[in-house]
Every structure is written in C-alpha cells, then in structure tokens.
Amino acid sequence: MNVVYDKRKQTNDIVSVVKLMSLLFSGMIFFNFIADFYKLTVDNSNYIIIMNVFIVPVFVLALIYALWAFSTTKKVPEKYIALIQLAENFLFILIFFGIVLITEAEKSDYKFLFLFIIITATIQSGMKQGMNIAFFSSAIILTIALVYGPSSGENLYFEKDLILAGVFILTAWTIGFYVKTEDEHIRKLESMVNQDGLTEVYNHRFFYDVLREKLISYEKDNKSISLVFIDIDHFKNYNDLYGHQKGDEVLKIIGSLLKNNVREGDVVARYGGDEFTIILPDTSEQNAIRIAENIRIKIEDTYFDGEENQPKKKLTASIGISVFPDKAKNEVELIKCADDALYRAKFFNKNRVEAYYSILDDLKEDIEDEHIDRITSIKTLISVINAKDRYTYGHVERVVVYSKLLTDKLKLSEKDKKKLIYGAYMHDIGKMNIPEEILNKKMPLTKEEWEILKQHPAYGVEIIKPVESLIELSPLILHHHERYDGKGYPGDLKGENIPYLARVLTVVDSFDAMTSNRPYSNRKTHEEAIEELRKCSGTQFDPFIAKAFIEVIEENKNNIKY
Structure with missing residues (x-):
C-alpha cells in the first residue's frame, strides 16, 4: 500500500x-x-x-x-x-x-x-x-x-x-x-x-499491514474493529485421510466462501495453515457474531468431498471474535484475544462461534489502578498454563460457569459471588510452577510426582500475593482440595474449619474433574458424577453444598453448554 x-x-x-x-x-x-x-x-x-x-x-x-x-x-x-x-x-x-x-x-x-x-x-x-x-x-x-x-x-x-x-x-x-x-x-x-497463492484471499503479511493501519485510523476516530479468526475443525484428520491436494481444495473453497459472505470493505486473509481471519471495520461485537455465525452455517452446509468420514460426518469450522477497543487496546491484544476465543470455540465441541471474554477483565473494575498491570500479568500466566495444560483451560471455564449457577442457589451476597467466580477462575493458577510432563502424564502419577502436584494451591497463593485486592481469594485457592472429613490437602482441615467458599469450590471442581477427560482417567457421565457426589457427601464434600449443586445440575441439564 x-x-x-x-x-x-x-x-x-x-x-x-x-x-x-x-x-x-x-x-x-x-x-x-x-x-x-x-x-x-x-x-x-x-x-x-x-x-x-x-x-x-x-x-x-x-x-x-x-x-x-x-x-x-x-x-x-x-x-x-x-x-x-x-x-x-x-x-x-x-x-x-x-x-x-x-x-x-x-x-x-x-x-x-x-x-x-x-x-x-x-x-x-x-x-x-x-x-x-x-x-x-x-x-x-x-x-x-x-x-x-x-x-x-x-x-x-x-x-x-x-x-x-x-x-x-x-x-x-x-x-x-x-x-x-x-x-x-x-x-x-x-x-x-x-494475496495467498492458494486461496486467493489476502496473505498473512497484508493482514498485519491493514490491521495496523485500521487500528491507527479507528483509534483516532473512536470506532470499533472486530477481528474474526476461523479454524477448520479436524483438518489434520482430513489431510491424513485424503492427502494435501484434497486439503488444498477445501482451503480454496473456504477462501472463496469467505470472500462471498463478507461486506465490501471487510478484509479476508489466510492467517496460516487452515486458519483464516477477517477484519471487520466499524463493526460491533453483536454484528461480528452475526456475520461469523452466517459464515459458520455456510461452511457447515457446504458439501466437501469425503466429509462423511470426518468425526462428525461434516467438515465444519470454529470461530473466535474479539473487538477493538472494547476487548483489546492494541494490535497484539486484539489478535491474542481473538485466538483465545477461537480456542474456546474449538475446545467446547467445535463448530461454534465464541466472542472473547475473560473474568479478569471484569476484575479490573474492582481493584486499585496500581494493580492493573499485575492483573494483566496474571492473565498472561493463565495463557501460559493453557499452553502447558490444555485440560486446565476448559476445566477453569466450566468451573466458572458452574459456580455462577450455584451462587444463586446458595443465596450468596454480591461480594461472595464475585469472590467465588474470581477464585474459580484462578484456583489452578499455581500449576504454572508444575512441570508440563506431570500435568499431561497419561499414566497414574508416582508418589513423588503427586507430592509435586499437591504444591499448586500454595504456588497459586504466592502468585496473587502481590495484588492486595486478590488476597481475599487466597483461602479459596489454597484450600480447594481440602476434604470435609479432614483427609485433603494442604492443611488437613475438616468440616466447618474449611472456608465456606473453598468448600463450594471443592464440589464444583470435583464434579467437573469427574465429567472431563483427564490425561490419566476417563470421564464419567453427569449421572455417574451426581451419584459420586451423593456417595461422598459428608466425607469428601459438605453435604449441604453437594445437595444444592446436584439440584443446580439437574435444573440446568438442558442449558449447560459444556
């Protein structure tokens, strides 16, 4: 240009x-x-x-x-x-x-x-x-x-x-x-x-040039820019089955489909591999979601040769969205947030559109200005953990969703609601200091490895300690692995001696652990996990909280996405 x-x-x-x-x-x-x-x-x-x-x-x-x-x-x-x-x-x-x-x-x-x-x-x-x-x-x-x-x-x-x-x-x-x-x-x-020689959409370099130029211009005019990231689901599986030539044909079709389903002035580019991106100038998050959802449906409804052998019998795409300046303040943040939203879409069943959201962005409104940078650092640490342990990312997101549902059932105050949700988001942050080979080990942990893993609550408290506004979350992070019968860790606390919100988090955390695929165990169904909660009520879990949570799961079983 x-x-x-x-x-x-x-x-x-x-x-x-x-x-x-x-x-x-x-x-x-x-x-x-x-x-x-x-x-x-x-x-x-x-x-x-x-x-x-x-x-x-x-x-x-x-x-x-x-x-x-x-x-x-x-x-x-x-x-x-x-x-x-x-x-x-x-x-x-x-x-x-x-x-x-x-x-x-x-x-x-x-x-x-x-x-x-x-x-x-x-x-x-x-x-x-x-x-x-x-x-x-x-x-x-x-x-x-x-x-x-x-x-x-x-x-x-x-x-x-x-x-x-x-x-x-x-x-x-x-x-x-x-x-x-x-x-x-x-x-x-x-x-x-x-242009990208294969798909005939713009290439990676041009995408960055336009994005920088648009951000400078729109920052002056106080306008919004939405960024969309699109990734083809199970594309590696398709390439392995049919070869890269067939895969290239898919990329060409999707490139053409994207160009034909955006507005004049929108910029479609191939970000790399099977990932595309769209710059939507002067576009709100709501309109970006509408455009992205239309694209997702178009891809799902398009027939691709051999797609019947894909895991879901269809070739689909996951889409992530972020918006400047609402969700990101610069180019790096905008791309990172869109990529995070894309990962959420891929992690939670794929073939869906996700707009970027972070609990920590809400938390910034409740803390002193001098600690804002520290919160940004914690957000970065959580991203690092996500890269080390993909299970942790989905687990944290689901624990936050379950915790939000449970706060109303337990009639928590607004202050305790926030503490529980923020605590749910950061309860595993101490895994930052746990070796990746332990986090992702597919065999049962040795005694020495288990002792290392048990240190993550204490590590988490050390990480948030410099932020005065987060100190009140320390009990949740430190004690979310305590047991009601006193056989948990790290403090061997029992019954009412365990902080109330930590007992709440223990129930939610354990339920999601049981219903998720872990590196070393197979997931249980919701019904099996509920039965396990009842069985361990009074020993591992606070019976009142376990009963309330079971009611929440049964009441919302048709509404819980994850």
Missing part, C-alpha cells in the same frame, strides 16, 4: 512540474504579446514596467501553485482528488484557450500548449480522462479555425488543426494505453505480493 502511495505521489510531483512549466510558458507568451501590442523594446522604459506588472505576478502565481501542488498530495481526502484534478485541467484549458485567442487565434503558434494538459491528465487520471481532454481541446482549436478562418474558399487553418487534433487524440490514446497497461501490471504484482 505504501508502494502505491509512493508511485502516486511521484506521478503527481512530475505532473505538477509539467503544469508549472506550462504555466510559466503561458506567462512568457502573454508578456510577449503585451510587449508586441504596445511595440515595446528592451530599451523602452515601459518595457520594465510591463515586465513588473505581468511577469512578476505570473511567477508569484506559479510559486503559489507549486507550493500548493507539492504540499497537499497527502492532505487532500481521496474523494476530493478527482474533483480537484478536473478543476485544475479545466483552468489550464481556459488559460491555453486565452493564449491562443490573443496570439492571432487560428494563426496562433501556441496551440501545442494543449498537449501539456492532455499528457498530464492522461498520466494522472488514465485514458478516459485523457481522451475527454483531447477531444475537448480538439473541439476548441477546430472551432477557432472555423470561426476566425476565412468564410469562403479553402480553410488551410482548419485542415492543419485537423492534423493537430489527430495528434492530440493519438497522444492521449497512446499514453492512456501505456498507463492502463502499467496499472494492470502493478495490480498483478500487488496481488502476487498481497
């Missing part, structure tokens, strides 16, 4: 120089006409007076034009450029028309001046504009020849001007054709540089 701007600027600079020189030529011709009219010579004192009266203003006007032409290239809005160029061309035609008239009209030797404006207009605006100027200029000189030429007999001036008119038109056509060819060549080069 900068290359196009640079080329346009260089062209405008050259054209401005040509116009400036033609303006100076016109001034000199006009001065000579005045001098001849008054029969002035260099020795005549009036010659100097006439020079000052006519030449100096011409040079001043030329200087003003030069300053204006070279200083406003970037400042003038795009929509006004064509209008300004048209007005300029018309002004120069009037000047040249006046010069021809005062220099003996049909006998004038200065009709060639029209070539200046024909050439510059064609270079600047293309063949159509150049041809229009050429025809208009030809009409002027031929009309002058007819009006001022001999009324009877052979009109030699008209015949000569016919040849000149032909030169005008041929010049405009030749230069216009060259400009058209060059523009087509530039567009082809641009497409090669900016």
Whole structure:
C-alpha cells in the first residue's frame, strides 16, 4: 500500500512540474504579446514596467501553485482528488484557450500548449480522462479555425488543426494505453505480493499491514474493529485421510466462501495453515457474531468431498471474535484475544462461534489502578498454563460457569459471588510452577510426582500475593482440595474449619474433574458424577453444598453448554 502511495505521489510531483512549466510558458507568451501590442523594446522604459506588472505576478502565481501542488498530495481526502484534478485541467484549458485567442487565434503558434494538459491528465487520471481532454481541446482549436478562418474558399487553418487534433487524440490514446497497461501490471504484482497463492484471499503479511493501519485510523476516530479468526475443525484428520491436494481444495473453497459472505470493505486473509481471519471495520461485537455465525452455517452446509468420514460426518469450522477497543487496546491484544476465543470455540465441541471474554477483565473494575498491570500479568500466566495444560483451560471455564449457577442457589451476597467466580477462575493458577510432563502424564502419577502436584494451591497463593485486592481469594485457592472429613490437602482441615467458599469450590471442581477427560482417567457421565457426589457427601464434600449443586445440575441439564 505504501508502494502505491509512493508511485502516486511521484506521478503527481512530475505532473505538477509539467503544469508549472506550462504555466510559466503561458506567462512568457502573454508578456510577449503585451510587449508586441504596445511595440515595446528592451530599451523602452515601459518595457520594465510591463515586465513588473505581468511577469512578476505570473511567477508569484506559479510559486503559489507549486507550493500548493507539492504540499497537499497527502492532505487532500481521496474523494476530493478527482474533483480537484478536473478543476485544475479545466483552468489550464481556459488559460491555453486565452493564449491562443490573443496570439492571432487560428494563426496562433501556441496551440501545442494543449498537449501539456492532455499528457498530464492522461498520466494522472488514465485514458478516459485523457481522451475527454483531447477531444475537448480538439473541439476548441477546430472551432477557432472555423470561426476566425476565412468564410469562403479553402480553410488551410482548419485542415492543419485537423492534423493537430489527430495528434492530440493519438497522444492521449497512446499514453492512456501505456498507463492502463502499467496499472494492470502493478495490480498483478500487488496481488502476487498481497494475496495467498492458494486461496486467493489476502496473505498473512497484508493482514498485519491493514490491521495496523485500521487500528491507527479507528483509534483516532473512536470506532470499533472486530477481528474474526476461523479454524477448520479436524483438518489434520482430513489431510491424513485424503492427502494435501484434497486439503488444498477445501482451503480454496473456504477462501472463496469467505470472500462471498463478507461486506465490501471487510478484509479476508489466510492467517496460516487452515486458519483464516477477517477484519471487520466499524463493526460491533453483536454484528461480528452475526456475520461469523452466517459464515459458520455456510461452511457447515457446504458439501466437501469425503466429509462423511470426518468425526462428525461434516467438515465444519470454529470461530473466535474479539473487538477493538472494547476487548483489546492494541494490535497484539486484539489478535491474542481473538485466538483465545477461537480456542474456546474449538475446545467446547467445535463448530461454534465464541466472542472473547475473560473474568479478569471484569476484575479490573474492582481493584486499585496500581494493580492493573499485575492483573494483566496474571492473565498472561493463565495463557501460559493453557499452553502447558490444555485440560486446565476448559476445566477453569466450566468451573466458572458452574459456580455462577450455584451462587444463586446458595443465596450468596454480591461480594461472595464475585469472590467465588474470581477464585474459580484462578484456583489452578499455581500449576504454572508444575512441570508440563506431570500435568499431561497419561499414566497414574508416582508418589513423588503427586507430592509435586499437591504444591499448586500454595504456588497459586504466592502468585496473587502481590495484588492486595486478590488476597481475599487466597483461602479459596489454597484450600480447594481440602476434604470435609479432614483427609485433603494442604492443611488437613475438616468440616466447618474449611472456608465456606473453598468448600463450594471443592464440589464444583470435583464434579467437573469427574465429567472431563483427564490425561490419566476417563470421564464419567453427569449421572455417574451426581451419584459420586451423593456417595461422598459428608466425607469428601459438605453435604449441604453437594445437595444444592446436584439440584443446580439437574435444573440446568438442558442449558449447560459444556
């Protein structure tokens, strides 16, 4: 895009120089006409007076034009450029028309001046504009020849001007054709540089260029930009079954589908591999979700060869959305948040649209300004944990959902509701300090590994300790693995000695652990997990809380997404 701007600027600079020189030529011709009219010579004192009266203003006007032409290239809005160029061309035609008239009209030797404006207009605006100027200029000189030429007999001036008119038109056509060819060549080069060769949508580099440019512009205008990330579900499985050629065909179809289902001005790009992205300028989250959902349905409804052998018998896509400036304050945050939302969509059953959301963004409203950066750091740590242990990400999200449902059943105060939800989000943050091979081990842990894993509640408390506003979450994080019968860890606390909200979190955390696939165990059904809660009520779990949670699960079994 900068290359196009640079080329346009260089062209405008050259054209401005040509116009400036033609303006100076016109001034000199006009001065000579005045001098001849008054029969002035260099020795005549009036010659100097006439020079000052006519030449100096011409040079001043030329200087003003030069300053204006070279200083406003970037400042003038795009929509006004064509209008300004048209007005300029018309002004120069009037000047040249006046010069021809005062220099003996049909006998004038200065009709060639029209070539200046024909050439510059064609270079600047293309063949159509150049041809229009050429025809208009030809009409002027031929009309002058007819009006001022001999009324009877052979009109030699008209015949000569016919040849000149032909030169005008041929010049405009030749230069216009060259400009058209060059523009087509530039567009082809641009497409090669900016487009993904396989899918014919924009490429990764162009995506970043446009996003940066849009963010700078929209930040000034206080407008929203939505970013959509799209990932094909189980694409590796498709490639493994049918080979990369078939996979490439799928990518081409989806690239075409995306281009045909966005608005004018939206930017579709291939982010990499089987991942696409769409920049939606001036678009709210709600409208972005609507557009993304339409795309998801289009992909689901499109038949892809061999999709019946995909895990869900269909080839589908997961979609994540983030919005600037509501959910992200800069380019890096916007991309990261959209990617997080995409991961949520893929983790929770795929073939769905997810808008970015983080509990920690709400938490920022409840803490002191000096701790905002620390919250951002904790958010980053949780992202690191997600990368180390993909189970933790989905687990935390579901525990937050269950906790929200349970807060109303237990009639918690607003303060305790927030503490439980924030605690649910951060209860496993201490896993940051647990080796990845332990977190993802598929075999049962050894005694030594189990002792290491049991340290994560204490590690979590250490991580949040610097943030004064989070200190009240420490009991939830530290004691969410205590048991009601006193056989838990790390404090061997029993019954009512376990903080109330920690007992609540224990029930929710355990239920999700039972109903999720873990590296070392198979998931239970909801019914099996509920039976386990009843069985362990009074030993592992607070019986009142376990009973309330069972009621919540049974009441919401048709509404819980996860």
